[in-house]
């Protein structure tokens with residue numbers, strides 16, 4: 288980047304407006320209030336919920352500003368603060384790129400620097416919605432059962448120091464406790480992570496966490512705080528170095544925090560908000576409904592289930608991205624067999640056709656302008672497998688149906704969790720349960736059957752039923768054997 292390039296900021300934008308092809312905020316930024324606080328500000332929310340909000344502001348103005356909170360690292364704040372919260376969103380489709388500058392982010396806070404300040408922000412009467420994308424592992428729950436885990440160090444910390452928490456659950460409980468003590472109404476808690484029945488799940492977790500130190504608060508939370516469920520969808524790869532140059536080429540201003548996303552987006556939201564307060568997201572195409580479950584089933588199982596399967600098999604087969612993986616004819620025909628196993632177990636949501644849905648998914652995965660890395664999706668498999676693949680596995684087993692393609696996805700996860708790729712190179716395995724995988728594998732020794740068996744015995748992932756299900760074990764063992772002897776591509780050939 289040339290040293291004299293101006294950095295994106297409200298002043299720079301006013302002085303050097305980009306050409307007409309770049310959409311800019313059309314509303315009065317000064318009228319925005321900190322009405323939404325988003326926990327876990329990352330690329331996904333900035334390319335999804337924040338853009339729906341931006342569209343509503345552009346359509347009719349209003350005061351729905353967003354304050355982002357990073358629960359761990361300062362990097363988002365460090366990139367966005369010098370830009371006055373402005374950032375470029377680059378929509379990339381097969382037909383080219385479209386840029387827009389997004390204006391509704393008021394501020395980014397870094398929770399570890401001032402946890403009490405974040406609790407005060409959430410407890411402020413101006414905060415009406417607290418939304419979250421903290422990833423699956425951020426909920427401190429047991430993925431197989433959805434129950435709160437009371438032993439993670441951060442949960443133990445938050446029980447001891449409830450006024451200076453570290454976890455999302457700790458922040459929510461502390462702030463709701465403040466509001467209750469002050470006789471205020473609660474805010475709405477809007478979970479935007481890819482978890483089953485995400486609103487109800489989070490409600491149970493916040494309630495059970497609060498019950499550890501304040502049973503009255505737990506009861507109040509369960510009785511009065513709205514936790515609508517949502518289904519969120521947009522493919523948003525992690526930022527790459529070249530995206531900075533692309534954002535600058537689009538706007539003429541240097542941006543250190545652009546987001547890249549596909550054209551498609553979907554947001555289905557249970558319409559249950561404290562005092563009815565929410566932006567008119569429906570104006571931007573969100574579906575506000577009474578029942579999110581059918582949409583969530585469809586998306587978690589058909590999109591995310593396929594993503595995880597392609598991530599493990601694709602990575603093992605040497606594919607760096609999803610578009611490369613689906614460009615491999617062996618993997619794309621496997622994908623069709625996988626979807627054929629999943630589709631019959633998914634009730635059709637109103638207005639959706641599941642075959643058309645998977646056809647559209649294939650086109651989305653095939654978007655050559657989106658470099659979505661298999662390694663990125665492979666992360667945190669222990670937290671993803673239950674809702675993406677194992678619920679369908681259970682239903683098919685109960686119905687006496689074969690699970691050949693699903694079992695290969697589970698086997699590929701196990702092969703990947705072994706930590707070494709097909710060329711013998713170490714895999715950079717990122718998973719909160721990685722230490723448990725290592726301990727189990729070390730104890731199992733070199734025998735492949737024992738190694739697989741120990742992984743399939745992990746109850747936080749497989750529950751208590753699948754580890755003792757002979758049909759499940761046999762199907763996965765067969766697929767695992769094929770992976771070991773023939774490799775991922777040949778195994779996917781079926």
Ligand code: CS2
Nearest residue numbers: 519520521522591594663664
């Ligand atoms: C992906 C999701 O990283 C992953 O695990 O499967 O982030 C996926 O891209 C989104 O859910 C799409 O909406």
